[in-house]
Structures are given as C-alpha cells and as structure tokens.
Amino acid sequence: MFGKKPYFLPACLVLSSLLAMPPAVLADPVTELDFRYRVEFVDQDGVDKEALASTARLQLGLRSAEWQGFDAGVMFHGNRVIGERRYNDTVAPEPRPVVADPADTGISQAWVRYRQGDELEARLGRQRLIDDNARFLGNVGFRQLEQTFDALHVNWRPSDDWDLSLTHLDRAHRIFGTNHPNRLMAEAELDSWLAVVNRHWGDTRLGFYAHRFKFEDRPASHENLGIRLNGPLPGTDAGFHYRLEYARQDGIGDAGPQETQDYWRLELEQRLDGWRWFLGHERLGGDGEQAFQTPFATLHAHNGWADQFLTTPDVGLQDTWLGIGGQAGDWRLLARWHDFRADATSIDLGSELNLLAARPLTGPWQTEIKLAWHNGGDNRPDVSKLWWTLSAGF
DSSP: OOOSSGGGOHHHHHHHHHHHSOHHHHSSOEEEEEEEEEEEEEEETTOSSOEEEEEEEEEEEEEOOOBTTEEEEEEEEEEEEOSSOBSBOSSSOOSSOBOOOOOEEEEEEEEEEEEETTTEEEEEEEEOOOOTTSSSSOOOTTSSSOOEEEEEEEEEEEETTEEEEEEEEEEEEOTTOTTOSSHHHHEEEEEEEEEEEEEEETTEEEEEEEEEEOBSSSSOOEEEEEEEEEEEOTTOOSOEEEEEEEEEEEEOGGGOOOOOEEEEEEEEEEEOSSEEEEEEEEEEOBOSSOBOOOTTSOGGGSSOTTOOOSSOOTTOEEEEEEEEEEEETTEEEEEEEEEEEOSSSOOEEEEEEEEEEEEEOSTTEEEEEEEEEEEOTTTSOOEEEEEEEEEEEO
C-alpha cells in the first residue's frame, strides 16, 4: 500500500509531523468533505450486455494549521457500489463493458509541507499532482478513485517572471484501487524525476520540461523533452488565445530500443462574453510498432470522453477537435467533436461527439450530465456512454 523507502511511508510521516507540532496547531484542523454519486451507462459493440454502474464516493480530508511554515494533511477515501454491480470493475470481471470505479477504501493522501510565502513550497508524502493540463501527469479526477503519488514535490518562484518545479515519484497509486488483485493495476513502482521551468510575460508563458519515467516493475520506462508556449494571441484584442507544444520521447532501461516518437499540440480559442469556441490538433507519433505514451496523464480529459485511447495505438494517433462552450442561465454547456486518424497509416480511427450540461443546485450541491458517442471507424468498436452525477463539497 505504501512505498518501500522509509521516507515515503506517508502515514508514519504525517503522524510524526503532527506529534512534533504544538497542541494548539492541531486543535482546529481544516476539514474537507467531498461526496459524489454517479450513474454510468455503457453500450459497446462486441459486448452482449450493457454496463450500468451506480457508485457513491466519499473523500474526507484533514489539514493542520500552519506552524513555522509547516503543515500536514491526510485524505481518506471510500467508494461503494449502490445496488447490484452490473459492470466490469476490473477487480471481479463480468461480461460487460469496463467502468473503472471499483469499490475501495484507503488513504489517498498523507503528506507534510513546508512553505515560505509564495516563493517556495516543498511537499513530501502521498499527494495529488497535476502538471499543466494533466497531459503527462494528473490525478484522473473524473474517476471515483483518484490517482495519487508517493513523491517529493518542490516548487520555487524566485520572481513573478519565473517558476521552477522538481518532482521525484516513488510510487503511483492508480484508479483501480489499492486492493486490486493485480498489483500492476493497483500501483506502479517508480524511480522517476520531472523538472519544469516556466518563463512568464504577463499572461504569456514559455515552458520547458524534462521527464524521466523509470518503472521498476514493468518494461515501460521512457523520457520526454518538451517545450510549450501559450497565452493571448499577439496583435489581436478579440479574446483569442493559443497553445503550441512539442515533445519527443525515447525508451530507456528495460523498455529496450525505441525509435524517437514526437508529440505536437496546437490550440486556438476565442473567449467571448460568457461563451467560447475552440479548435485543436494533437499528434502522438507512432511507427506501427511503438507509439508516444502518457501513462500518468488524466487521460479522460484528452482524446474523447469515451476513453478509447487510454493507450496510444502502435500506429500513433492524430486527434483534431472543434467545440463550443459557455453559460446559459445556471447551466454550463459544452459540445465537442473529435476526428481520429492513425499517424503512421491511413487508418480511420473513428470520431466522437461529447456533450455536457451542468448546473448548481441548492447550497453546495451540483449536478452534471455527460454523453459520449464514439464511432470506431475502420476497425474499432462503436461505444456510447452516459453519466449522471450528483456531488457536493463541504
């Protein structure tokens, strides 16, 4: 459940930190309570039965007051199936489509932190990590069980123009739960480093990043080098924003020899009064044998909500999208269309329509409806998914 290295035993770390603090610091902890009930329906070609998942997730977080720059926090989680389980949760497989929300109880976060104003922050222990748009590192927050990491994360902002972060990952705790019988799905043993340097000019940001994802339990190690630029489009005052990004990936260690694979991302968005439209193109290179992979990304946020490209196909992936979103009264609305193509061949990998409608209810409660229709193209299954969520944060 916890990393093997002593300094990454999160529960012991937090407990010892709390014991070292004065009693007054522990007298009035900050509490966080998050509840989420969700119904997910999946109809997938090639699977005779549909999936219907009804789950309720509760997260309880406690954080101490700050003392001489130090504080500590812990978060417990529990996810339960409501009613009969009629989906493949990957723990006890059924002949139904997968919904990756198994029943599970555990500790998702346990950390100690030091802060020096807005300039320096260092956090050690089990924690939530999200880098930029979560394309390379994220918490997979849409699923009921969150992805967290046993890690050391340091962020330094020497001035308003610069910020630098350095992260060491010891272990990843995946969304399939700490009690999954397949340990490779429950967690990943790591000895990985990530470094990010950002230069800011007002709202414009130029970022450089280097990742060395070293797996100690499977042959998937690789390194990334990348650059990204985003901000308001120069020479316009009509609300246009852009993003340009490039990265290259090479296999290392037990992954064996691998041809360099490229990653490109281009986005353009216009922000209007309460509405926005946007378009983009993303290319994950592939040569028919290997492809650019992002195993710790929040993958649900990329390449369509139907989650058909959680692993990049060996032929690579080119994703072109167009969308519109905004407010209509209390409702937040979003519609997006994806076109998927192989990078190395002329194979049509399909298309997908995503729709969302969400609104606040009374007090802390809110509700959301999402739909995904995926057309599998030349050789992949058609998939339809529907979600209804009721949530509240306290």
